[in-house]
Amino acid sequence: MSTSDYGRKRSIKVWKTMNIVIAGTGYVGLVTAACLADKGYSVTCVDVNAEKIRLLNDGAIPIYEPGLEPLIERNRARLRFATDDKEAYREAEVIMIAVGTPPLPDGSVRLDDVWEVLRRIALTAERDCLVAIKSTVPVGTGDEAARFLAEHARHRVRFDVVSNPEFLSQGTAVRDTLQAPRIVLGVDSDRAERVMKELYAPFALPYVVTDRKSAEMIKYAANVFLALKISYINEIANVCELTGADIEAVAEGIGMDPRIGRRFLRAGVGYGGSCLPKDANALYALAASYGYSLKTVWAAIDVNEKQKWKLIDKARSHIGDFRNQTVAVLGAAFKPGTDDVRESPALANIERLIAEGANVRVWDPAALGHVSRRFGDAVVCCQTIENAIRNADVCLIFTEWPAVLQFDLGRYKALMNTPLVVDGRNCYDVQQAAAAGLIYESIGRPPAGGALGVSSHAPVTTQGETEGGR
Numbered sequence: 295m296s297t298s299d300y301g302r303k304r305s306i307k308v309w310k311t312m313n314i315v316i317a318g319t320g321y322v323g324l325v326t327a328a329c330l331a332d333k334g335y336s337v338t339c340v341d342v343n344a345e346k347i348r349l350l351n352d353g354a355i356p357i358y359e360p361g362l363e364p365l366i367e368r369n370r371a372r373l374r375f376a377t378d379d380k381e382a383y384r385e386a387e388v389i390m391i392a393v394g395t396p397p398l399p400d401g402s403v404r405l406d407d408v409w410e411v412l413r414r415i416a417l418t419a420e421r422d423c424l425v426a427i428k429s430t431v432p433v434g435t436g437d438e439a440a441r442f443l444a445e446h447a448r449h450r451v452r453f454d455v456v457s458n459p460e461f462l463s464q465g466t467a468v469r470d471t472l473q474a475p476r477i478v479l480g481v482d483s484d485r486a487e488r489v490m491k492e493l494y495a496p497f498a499l500p501y502v503v504t505d506r507k508s509a510e511m512i513k514y515a516a517n518v519f520l521a522l523k524i525s526y527i528n529e530i531a532n533v534c535e536l537t538g539a540d541i542e543a544v545a546e547g548i549g550m551d552p553r554i555g556r557r558f559l560r561a562g563v564g565y566g567g568s569c570l571p572k573d574a575n576a577l578y579a580l581a582a583s584y585g586y587s588l589k590t591v592w593a594a595i596d597v598n599e600k601q602k603w604k605l606i607d608k609a610r611s612h613i614g615d616f617r618n619q620t621v622a623v624l625g626a627a628f629k630p631g632t633d634d635v636r637e638s639p640a641l642a643n644i645e646r647l648i649a650e651g652a653n654v655r656v657w658d659p660a661a662l663g664h665v666s667r668r669f670g671d672a673v674v675c676c677q678t679i680e681n682a683i684r685n686a687d688v689c690l691i692f693t694e695w696p697a698v699l700q701f702d703l704g705r706y707k708a709l710m711n712t713p714l715v716v717d718g719r720n721c722y723d724v725q726q727a728a729a730a731g732l733i734y735e736s737i738g739r740p741p742a743g744g745a746l747g748v749s750s751h752a753p754v755t756t757q758g759e760t761e762g763g764r
């Protein structure tokens with residue numbers, strides 16, 4: 295097996311006829327199905343959630359993901375949505391598992407849905423079949439799945455199990471799938487490698503071919519590296535606040551070093567989403583189950599937990615306590631470009647603000663439905679930024695949606711009771727915010743006109759001289 299090579303376009307005849315089924319029509323399953331259909335495949339998507347399937351069959355898209363709707367629309371003839379997985383699995387040649395693997399309280403993940411799909415495949419499949427696990431699963435799960443299918447197959451069929459982790463990001467999922475930097479294939483047979491390469495040939499992307507355990511570890515190691523990078527820059531931002539350095543300049547300066555890279559160096563209120571927090575905890579728990587303490591990962595998790603309260607802490611230093619204060623929250627989704635609020639720092643903060651007696655007004659262009667389902671009458675959901683900030687005592691920014699980035703700064707001053715804006719994503723230029731009359735706090739940047747403050751280690755300046763300089 296090669297460790298790395300490039301997919302080549304094969305004859306359309308071969309790949310168009312492959313019978314593909316995807317289990318789970320969430321962010322990963324639906325985007326994968328749409329992209330495969332766009333390459334000419336016919337794909338059956340199965341989900342236990344009958345409402346999702348009904349919506350999809352009615353022409354609606356159950357999630358907000360830019361570019362997904364037109365992709366599904368133009369490939370509708372090649373996409374089938376069903377709840378009857380047995381019928382789908384019976385004749386499938388490739389089954390991709392893309393069901394959820396949510397976190398458990400001890401940091402490990404719940405694999406019930408993955409095992410349920412495997413059980414149903416074992417009972418139903420009537421022809422040789424390749425099972426590709428796209429869900430993020432602990433190292434060793436693919437090997438267990440292969441043993442399980444071999445032992446429990448009801449019919450005389452051969453199963454090949456492949457670990458095929460997914461690396462798409464929400465908000466850019468379609469592009470990430472069509473132009474992925476690599477496709478990781480964890481295989482234990484030449485046949486599995488050949489079928490997967492045939493499947494992905496129309497994408498013409500680089501492959502990393504390895505064993506199943508290494509493929510599973512690549513997924514965790516990649517995500518947790520990103521979590522470490524974010525926690526590191528957030529800690530540097532905290533030290534910038536103490537020393538008077540500017541995190542934006544620092545991130546630019548270190549990011550220009552190609553060994554470090556500019557991406558994932560945006561300081562803020564910490565990472566959220568359904569993956570980075572879950573996967574950092576899961577990798578820590580996995581190592582711990584072998585008696586190994588992953589100290590760097592623990593530190594990243596700990597820093598992230600503290601970072602998410604930064605805005606409330608900063609606001610408190612201006613307004614004291616939140617009782618009866620009107621707080622505008624801009625952004626509920628864990629990042630722009632998605633309606634997903636899983637592990638969003640905004641949600642944890644909204645909960646705390648409500649508990650502390652604040653009147654909370656939330657704006658988000660995609661995730662308000664989740665907010666109102668979660669908090670009901672305890673918050674006011676606003677369709678515009680203006681409505682959220684009108685008469686507010688403080689505005690907290692959690693998500694750098696384009697509408698926030700482009701918002702006229704003068705409107706804060708005009709509409710708020712007190713123009714106190716605490717920005718968790720460094721959306722605005724500090725000098726411009728001050729010029730617009732805002733009391734503006736952000737992450738890791740000195741306020742307009744000078745340093746935030748100096749730590750006890752900094753030299754004290756008197757009449758232009760430095761005492762005890764270093």
Ligand SMILES: NC(=O)c1ccc[n+]([C@@H]2O[C@H](COP(=O)([O-])OP(=O)(O)OC[C@H]3O[C@@H](n4cnc5c(N)ncnc54)[C@H](O)[C@@H]3O)[C@@H](O)[C@H]2O)c1
Nearest residue numbers: 318319320321322341342343392393394395407429430460
């Ligand atoms: N969301 C991402 O950006 C992303 C990216 C890469 C990897 N992942 C991983 O991919 C997996 C899926 O993530 P997601 O965000 O797409 O999840 P999701 O929760 O959006 O979707 C999972 C879907 O699986 C369905 N399902 C559950 N049990 C089923 C069964 N027995 N048969 C058929 N369908 C079933 C659910 O109803 C749901 O619609 C997770 O392991 C996640 O860690 C997610």
Ligand SMILES: O=c1ccn([C@@H]2O[C@H](COP(=O)(O)OP(=O)(O)O[C@H]3O[C@H](CO)[C@@H](O)[C@H](O)[C@H]3O)[C@@H](O)[C@H]2O)c(=O)[nH]1
Nearest residue numbers: 460461462463464558559560562564565566567569628629
């Ligand atoms: O410089 C940065 C970059 C991101 N974030 C935050 O980190 C979180 C996660 O962002 P991102 O990684 O872009 O979103 P996800 O869609 O969760 O994607 C991650 O998780 C997926 C699921 O496993 C992987 O497939 C992707 O490769 C991986 O980037 C969000 O809250 C961001 O606001 C920062 O705070 N600073």
